[in-house]
Amino acid sequence: MGARCQQGFPQTRYGPNCELKCTCKNGGLCNPVDGSCTCGPGWTGNYCDEECSPGYYGPGCRFNCTCENSGVCSRFSGSCECLQGYSGRDCEHACLHGFYGLNCAHICDCKNGASCDATSGQCIxxxxxxxxxxxxxxxxxxxxxxxxxxxxxxxxxxxxxxxxxxxxxxxxxxxxxxxxxxxxxxxxxxxxx
Structure with a gap:
């Protein structure tokens, strides 16, 4: 029956005598018996044709994103892309005094005890x-x-x-x-x- 489809047809056919064509999209894996799809990271839906909703990631979009401070979550890995002025795995840290920019990687160059804007680096x-x-x-x-x-x-x-x-x-x-x-x-x- 469908279990033999795994041997002769690599994830493209299913059902009795492997006569039905799989309809999984975006790298989704097809069940050789019933044709249901198991979605890969970043995709969901019956045919793996829907992107994860904001706030979710991973295979079948089953995991909650943990990004803070408006960080953008990768729907594939769950990693966070921080806005300027924040750093950390989950964008949980505001830049320390004296630093600014993307991942707080830039050093402020202000004189006379001035602080700098954590986003732009402009001296205050x-x-x-x-x-x-x-x-x-x-x-x-x-x-x-x-x-x-x-x-x-x-x-x-x-x-x-x-x-x-x-x-x-x-x-x-x-x-x-x-x-x-x-x-x-x-x-x-x-x-x-």
Whole structure:
């Protein structure tokens, strides 16, 4: 009967006298007795003509994928292809500080304590710095994140590049360096009041 089909016809025929043609697709194995298909990795359906649904893999799509953080699961092997910014067998690890990109394989090149975006590697400058690598301190008259804020000081001197606090020159005082101070002679008696 059908069991003899294995000997003379390699997985292409089945049934009595091997007279029926197997209809398995995509490398599916045909049962020599009843013609049913056993699907290989990545395929399912009666004729192994349907790809695994997302989240499943392996022979007949019987196994659940374990990819995390939107990693893409191979329907054949179950291996995970991680998005940029993640690594690990199941894409379970975000890039460590100082690394970025596909499988976190690239080293950030940022200065002055800046961090970098785990996906693109773009430097994220701390307040008081700017530039593609955060290598430049804010220019005079500017402060804050990416040096986008203007100092509000009356003196020609600038402000602190991080806080924006006015840095008053000698002879000036006040929050905006708006007040003048009168010099005190060295030999003047102290005033008590």
């Amino acid at each position: 400058c701390p307040a008081g710095f700017h530039g593609s690598q955060c290598e430049k301190e804010c220019p005079p008259g500017m402060f804050g994140d990416n040096c986008h804020q203007f100092c509000d000081c009356e003196s020609e001197n600038s402000c602190h590049p991080v806080t924006g606090k006015c840095l008053c020159p000698p002879g000036r005082t006040g929050a905006k360096c708006e007040a003048g101070t009168s010099p005190v002679p060295r030999d003047a008696p102290p005033t008590h009041g």
